[in-house]
Amino acid sequence: MPIITKESADQAIQDIRAIGFVDTDGSKLKAIAVHYNTDLQGADIDASTYTIHDYGMTLSKNDLTQGTNPGIITKVYLNDKPEIASCSKSHGSYVIIETNTDYQGSCFPRSYAITMAADVKQEKPLCLK
Structure with a gap:
C-alpha cells in the first residue's frame, strides 16, 4: 500500500489552487484544491489531515459583524477535478478542502489577491489502496 507522508507530500503535490468568490464584504476563500501526482483512492482524509492558514483566519472577533471562525476547514474530500463537489468521490487526484x-467582516477592505493566498500543509500520512 503506497503512503504519502508529510515529508514526501512536497514531491507528490503538483499544484494548489485557491477557489474563491466575492461576497458583500469582499472576497473570501471558499476552498483549496490540492492536486497530487497519483490517484488517492482509499485515502483516509478528514479535517485533521491538513492545516491551512488563509487571510480570513487573520480576522479577529472585533473585525466581524456576523458569524464566527472565518476560514477554518469545514469539509475535506476527494475529487477528480479541481472544483467543489456536492458529494465526495471514492477516488481522484485532487483533495478539496472547503473553508x-x-x-462578515467590515473593518477594512480586503484585496482579492491577498484573500485568495492560502497556505496548506499535509499533517498526516495518506495511505492509498
Whole structure:
C-alpha cells in the first residue's frame, strides 16, 4: 500500500489552487484544491489531515459583524477535478478542502489577491489502496 507522508507530500503535490468568490464584504476563500501526482483512492482524509492558514483566519472577533471562525476547514474530500463537489468521490487526484465563509467582516477592505493566498500543509500520512 503506497503512503504519502508529510515529508514526501512536497514531491507528490503538483499544484494548489485557491477557489474563491466575492461576497458583500469582499472576497473570501471558499476552498483549496490540492492536486497530487497519483490517484488517492482509499485515502483516509478528514479535517485533521491538513492545516491551512488563509487571510480570513487573520480576522479577529472585533473585525466581524456576523458569524464566527472565518476560514477554518469545514469539509475535506476527494475529487477528480479541481472544483467543489456536492458529494465526495471514492477516488481522484485532487483533495478539496472547503473553508468556512459564513462570516462578515467590515473593518477594512480586503484585496482579492491577498484573500485568495492560502497556505496548506499535509499533517498526516495518506495511505492509498
